[in-house]
Amino acid sequence: MDLFDTLPGLNLRVSEISPMLSSMWQASADDKRDVAATGRASQLNLVVHFGGQASAEEGLGIFNTAISFAQSYPCRIIVLCPVVSVKGADSIDAKLFSLCYVGADQRALCACEAVILGYLHQDAVHLEDLISLWLENDLPVYHWFHNVSAEALKRDVLPLLHGCRRVLFDSAVEDPALKTIRWPEPQSIADLTRSHLLPVRQSLGQFLAGYPPWQLIAGLKKVVVAYAPGHLAEAESLIDWQQKTLLHCGAKEEGVAAVVFGYEPLRVGADTSIEVRWVYADDKYLSWSFCEKRTSVHITANLGTGKVDLAQQLQLLSPEQALAEALFFAN
Amino acid sequence: MQSHDTDRHPFLQGLSRHRGVPPTVIVIFGASGDLTARKLVPAIYNLGLDNLLPSDFYLIGFGRKAIQDEAFREMTQTDVQKYSRRPLHPEFWEHLSEKVLYHTGDYDQVEAYKALGERIDVIEKNLGRDIQLLFYISTPPTVFKPILENLGASGLAARHAGTALASKIIIEKPFGRDLDSAKGLNQVLRQQFQESQVFRIDHYLGKETVQDLLVQRFSNSIFEPIWNFRYVDCIQITVAEELGVGTRGGYYDQSGALRDMIQNHTMQLLSLVAMEPPVSLSPEDIRDEKVKLLKAIQPVDLRPEGGDVIRAHYTEGLVSGERVPGYTQEQGIPADSFTETYAAIRLFINNWRWQGVPIYLRSGKRMPRRVSEIAVQFKQPPGALFSDTARFDLAPNTMVMQIQPDEGTTLLINSKIPGLETRTQPVKMHFRYSTTFGSNTPEAYERLILDAMGGDGTLFIRGDETETSWGIFTPILDFWQSGGRRGLETYASGSWGPVAADRLLWERKHEWRRPGP
Numbered sequence: 001m002d003l004f005d006t007l008p009g010l011n012l013r014v015s016e017i018s019p020m021l022s023s024m025w026q027a028s029a030d031d032k033r034d035v036a037a038t039g040r041a042s043q044l045n046l047v048v049h050f051g052g053q054a055s056a057e058e059g060l061g062i063f064n065t066a067i068s069f070a071q072s073y074p075c076r077i078i079v080l081c082p083v084v085s086v087k088g089a090d091s092i093d094a095k096l097f098s099l100c101y102v103g104a105d106q107r108a109l110c111a112c113e114a115v116i117l118g119y120l121h122q123d124a125v126h127l128e129d130l131i132s133l134w135l136e137n138d139l140p141v142y143h144w145f146h147n148v149s150a151e152a153l154k155r156d157v158l159p160l161l162h163g164c165r166r167v168l169f170d171s172a173v174e175d176p177a178l179k180t181i182r183w184p185e186p187q188s189i190a191d192l193t194r195s196h197l198l199p200v201r202q203s204l205g206q207f208l209a210g211y212p213p214w215q216l217i218a219g220l221k222k223v224v225v226a227y228a229p230g231h232l233a234e235a236e237s238l239i240d241w242q243q244k245t246l247l248h249c250g251a252k253e254e255g256v257a258a259v260v261f262g263y264e265p266l267r268v269g270a271d272t273s274i275e276v277r278w279v280y281a282d283d284k285y286l287s288w289s290f291c292e293k294r295t296s297v298h299i300t301a302n303l304g305t306g307k308v309d310l311a312q313q314l315q316l317l318s319p320e321q322a323l324a325e326a327l328f329f330a331n
Numbered sequence: 332m333q334s335h336d337t338d339r340h341p342f343l344q345g346l347s348r349h350r351g352v353p354p355t356v357i358v359i360f361g362a363s364g365d366l367t368a369r370k371l372v373p374a375i376y377n378l379g380l381d382n383l384l385p386s387d388f389y390l391i392g393f394g395r396k397a398i399q400d401e402a403f404r405e406m407t408q409t410d411v412q413k414y415s416r417r418p419l420h421p422e423f424w425e426h427l428s429e430k431v432l433y434h435t436g437d438y439d440q441v442e443a444y445k446a447l448g449e450r451i452d453v454i455e456k457n458l459g460r461d462i463q464l465l466f467y468i469s470t471p472p473t474v475f476k477p478i479l480e481n482l483g484a485s486g487l488a489a490r491h492a493g494t495a496l497a498s499k500i501i502i503e504k505p506f507g508r509d510l511d512s513a514k515g516l517n518q519v520l521r522q523q524f525q526e527s528q529v530f531r532i533d534h535y536l537g538k539e540t541v542q543d544l545l546v547q548r549f550s551n552s553i554f555e556p557i558w559n560f561r562y563v564d565c566i567q568i569t570v571a572e573e574l575g576v577g578t579r580g581g582y583y584d585q586s587g588a589l590r591d592m593i594q595n596h597t598m599q600l601l602s603l604v605a606m607e608p609p610v611s612l613s614p615e616d617i618r619d620e621k622v623k624l625l626k627a628i629q630p631v632d633l634r635p636e637g638g639d640v641i642r643a644h645y646t647e648g649l650v651s652g653e654r655v656p657g658y659t660q661e662q663g664i665p666a667d668s669f670t671e672t673y674a675a676i677r678l679f680i681n682n683w684r685w686q687g688v689p690i691y692l693r694s695g696k697r698m699p700r701r702v703s704e705i706a707v708q709f710k711q712p713p714g715a716l717f718s719d720t721a722r723f724d725l726a727p728n729t730m731v732m733q734i735q736p737d738e739g740t741t742l743l744i745n746s747k748i749p750g751l752e753t754r755t756q757p758v759k760m761h762f763r764y765s766t767t768f769g770s771n772t773p774e775a776y777e778r779l780i781l782d783a784m785g786g787d788g789t790l791f792i793r794g795d796e797t798e799t800s801w802g803i804f805t806p807i808l809d810f811w812q813s814g815g816r817r818g819l820e821t822y823a824s825g826s827w828g829p830v831a832a833d834r835l836l837w838e839r840k841h842e843w844r845r846p847g848p
Binding site for chain 2: 043072073074109110198199201202203204205206207208209210213216241245246248249295297305306307308310312313314315329
């Protein structure tokens with residue numbers, strides 16, 4: 001069973017999607033009230049692109065994240081799944097998913113809809129025109145890739161990105177070659193891993209901001225991020241952030257350009273997920289470690305004003321929070 | 332990429348300002364009060380849940396009642412359970428409540444403040460770093476002065492002065508009860524704090540729609556060209572409450588609608604809706620424009636006949652189908668009280684933009700429903716094309732910004748009714764935060780407390796704003812005080828106010844709106 005089959009929704013012909021979208025929230029066929037207007041107020045479009053390598057399990061996880069996101073930020077979701085063969089009468093298979101979400105109060109009441117398309121590789125060229133039928137016009141369009149190869153992206157998807165507000169991918173799962181792509185609008189690219197790590201940057205940032213920049217870089221020799229299995233992308237993102245930030249601390253002038261930045265796997269048996277260690281030429285040091293299971297951070301440091309030993313609570317952003325962060329707030 | 336913000340520490344770059352607030356101890360004076368329970372503690376809890384509190388954060392309740400730390404933690408836990416917009420998360424609460432403390436002391440005893448300072452010294456020593464103090468004065472105004480003076484005398488007000496960790500103070504309304512007392516309060520505040528350390532809170536400014544006012548006005552090119560006397564017929568601002576005075580009778584009878592609502596909430600709304608574009612979004616530039624607007628308001632005509640002011644109090648009536656007593660039958664209200672529970676005022680702004688446009692403000696208790704809104708009503712289009720009123724039911728275009736209960740904006744436009752014959756009908760274009768952004772909107776107090784911790788005064792009221800506003804209303808209060816019951820109207824509970832208030836609008840062929848859902 002391929003990904004398209006795994007995703008929930010009612011199988012339809014492509015031509016049935018538009019009429020169904022306009023009538024699906026009516027209580028009955030004779031009901032002419034605009035029922036949808038009270039519960040549905042899409043103000044953005046989210047197009048999810050799956051690659052041929054995306055597993056059914058991954059795909060379902062991404063789909064559920066998009067639906068959870070839509071419960072807070074009502075949006076029109078369009079999901080594009082490459083398939084090996086189509087099963088319906090059309091050249092493209094289609095499904096429509098709808099969910100009436102009722103939260104604790106009226107503020108959390110909304111309708112979520114997703115149009116899901118299964119398309120053959122050779123029909124990718126038609127996608128731009130096809131999805132324009134269902135995108136809410138005049139409203140921002142966001143694209144989210146999952147497990148799309150750089151080759152397929154260049155070939156099939158880049159033409160769809162013109163004028164979109166933001167393009168998302170997750171460096172933890174994507175083809176590293178994605179980083180070498182010449183994006184039409186590079187400023188619109190956002191990495192979900194970076195967004196996911198916002199609380200980590202906040203914790204480290206708030207702590208380090210208690211020290212003057214010059215004090216942080218004086219004598220700094222090495223910055224290491226140690227990561228648990230499966231957290232390499234997080235480690236890369238954190239190293240990249242520290243490297244850039246330390247440059248703003250006056251790194252070049254202080255000779256910190258010579259600081260060694262690196263990452264390494266955590267020692268076997270460690271119960272932490274990520275550790276950040278700063279090594280200095282003198283007796284200064286920083287050790288920041290995060291245990292995802294216990295949602296706790298432990299900081300021990302001496303950055304020139306005495307020893308500090310702190311425990312903090314820290315929870316990484318949920319997938320839908322990370323999605324919102326990446327779409328609206330990340331820079 | 333975001334430009335490099337040179338004012339901030341490099342390790343806070345790229346984080347929103349709200350995620351980079353410094354280590355903070357919030358000290359709440361009036362810790363066992365209603366506001367603390369209903370708003371402040373839940374707001375702090377929700378900030379923490381959103382990971383927006385600084386990692387080194389403490390909450391200290393300060394009050395006269397002798398309460399142990401553990402008992403205060405239990406009280407605050409109950410507050411969260413009862414009043415938070417999100418349920419209590421036991422694990423998170425366990426972590427946060429470790430940093431919740433209580434300090435017993437008399438407001439007028441400097442020793443209590445010195446002892447508080449010693450507790451804070453211990454916190455700083457344990458943390459190995461300095462920490463900012465944010466004092467939240469949530470007490471009756473009678474004790475503002477001793478609290479402020481003792482914060483100064485104990486050295487707490489001056490702690491870390493001149494640095495980003497300088498002490499800050501949030502003060503709840505009322506900021507005085509007339510111009511003289513407002514000046515007096517500001518004087519006491521300024522003796523202990525710089526203006527940049529003072530955050531006078533009006534929770535209306537923390538509401539999304541109120542913040543959205545500036546965005547809607549100045550980020551859309553279609554509104555600003557028509558936002559003036561050429562196109563706007565009038566502006567109506569309504570702050571209506573369904574409730575009566577309840578158990579607050581004693582306090583309310585000393586205050587009244589003008590002091591309690593009009594002088595602060597409605598004037599803040601008016602400032603934002605009518606001010607000129609600020610030079611930048613910096614707090615001072617925005618507040619400068621608000622003050623300029625207030626200074627341009629013409630003195631109010633106080634004549635009993637044909638003047639600009641109406642006052643009234645409610646009589647017995649029906650609210651939501653239930654019979655309710657009149658104001659003077661309420662607990663704690665003297666039978667001969669002449670305190671107004673309703674006030675309506677017509678103002679004119681003497682500047683280029685608003686010359687001749689009447690601004691109608693009203694606020695009252697025991698009105699049909701709780702609603703706060705700003706309605707900008709535009710002039711009828713010129714020409715005779717649709718002037719046949721029998722055929723064309725044209726309504727004035729109106730832009731309504733609803734502040735509460737259901738935040739959003741509505742634009743009323745005229746449209747053709749489907750059919751062969753041309754007939755028109757007004758229709759509404761709605762934008763509602765609840766349907767567009769679901770449950771993402773934080774409570775006003777969350778936003779405001781966070782802003783104060785970060786030292787951002789944009790959504791707070793500056794000292795000269797309070798004085799300018801009181802300068803407009805003090806003559807009215809003096810006039811009413813000298814007149815006793817003379818000119819005091821009545822209105823039935825559950826109505827939209829006294830008939831006399833309609834006169835303010837009839838004179839210019841306007842009518843009060845009946846704010847609906």
